[in-house]
Amino acid sequence: MMLKTKRFGLPYDPRKEKKQKKKLTKHIIIILCLIVLIVSTSSLLFSITIRNYVSCMAINESVDSTWISSLASYWGGIIGGIISGIFSFLGVFFTIKYYRESDEQKEKASIQPFLQVTIATDINPKRGFSLGEETDKMNQTMKLPVIIRNTGNGFTTTLVIHTGFNFGGFSYNKVITVGESENLFFMINPNNLEKGINFSIQYIDAMRNEYVQEYTIKNDHKQIGIECGYPEFLEQR
Numbered sequence: 001m002m003l004k005t006k007r008f009g010l011p012y013d014p015r016k017e018k019k020q021k022k023k024l025t026k027h028i029i030i031i032l033c034l035i036v037l038i039v040s041t042s043s044l045l046f047s048i049t050i051r052n053y054v055s056c057m058a059i060n061e062s063v064d065s066t067w068i069s070s071l072a073s074y075w076g077g078i079i080g081g082i083i084s085g086i087f088s089f090l091g092v093f094f095t096i097k098y099y100r101e102s103d104e105q106k107e108k109a110s111i112q113p114f115l116q117v118t119i120a121t122d123i124n125p126k127r128g129f130s131l132g133e134e135t136d137k138m139n140q141t142m143k144l145p146v147i148i149r150n151t152g153n154g155f156t157t158t159l160v161i162h163t164g165f166n167f168g169g170f171s172y173n174k175v176i177t178v179g180e181s182e183n184l185f186f187m188i189n190p191n192n193l194e195k196g197i198n199f200s201i202q203y204i205d206a207m208r209n210e211y212v213q214e215y216t217i218k219n220d221h222k223q224i225g226i227e228c229g230y231p232e233f234l235e236q237r
Contacts, residue, residue: 039083111154111206117215117226120145128185129163129170131199132192141187149181160202193219208237
């Protein structure tokens with residue numbers, strides 16, 4: 001069963017959100033380039049029009065040629081200044097944007113948790129959740145104890161475990177410091193292990209950055225294992 005993360009009852013895909021932001025930035029750049037092209041073309045046509053129109057009204061060729069050139073150069077300088085100003089604005093804007101995003105990424109990485117989920121054999125957790133396709137036959141389910149260990153750079157507060165059975169997931173509020181762990185169990189149908197059983201954990205870090213991390217339980221070469229995904233940033237609360 002493929003898991004779809006939902007927030008506030010609506011589907012949420014962090015990768016899709018990033019693609020939309022990149023697409024919006026690309027459209028803004030294209031629009032600004034079109035504005036520069038239109039202004040440049042307009043300034044050139046305006047300068048040519050002034051020269052041709054005023055030259056038809058010229059009386060003294062030597063005198064008129066001087067002020068005609070000055071008038072055309074005057075407007076050309078104004079329009080050229082607008083174009084150079086737009087390019088300067090773009091350069092400063094994207095430079096600030098790059099360094100701001102770079103600083104944000106470094107700050108997030110310095111305190112970002114990473115929840116590693118592994119299968120345990122010598123524990124008996126008291127709390128658990130059902131995963132995979134639901135079944136009414138108890139003999140078709142098995143109890144799988146797991147350990148959730150924080151191997152990241154900062155503590156985390158877990159919020160929700162997404163199992164795919166409801167819109168917002170199940171509440172699971174735990175504070176897990178670096179190096180510490182929590183025990184849990186999942187009720188699964190072994191018949192679903194070949195194609196994989198998915199779940200995800202939603203949590204926040206010390207700066208209230210919210211993440212969701214996906215996992216897949218699979219039976220690979222007759223041995224059950226858990227594949228841990230990388231945390232996907234959702235938003236800052």
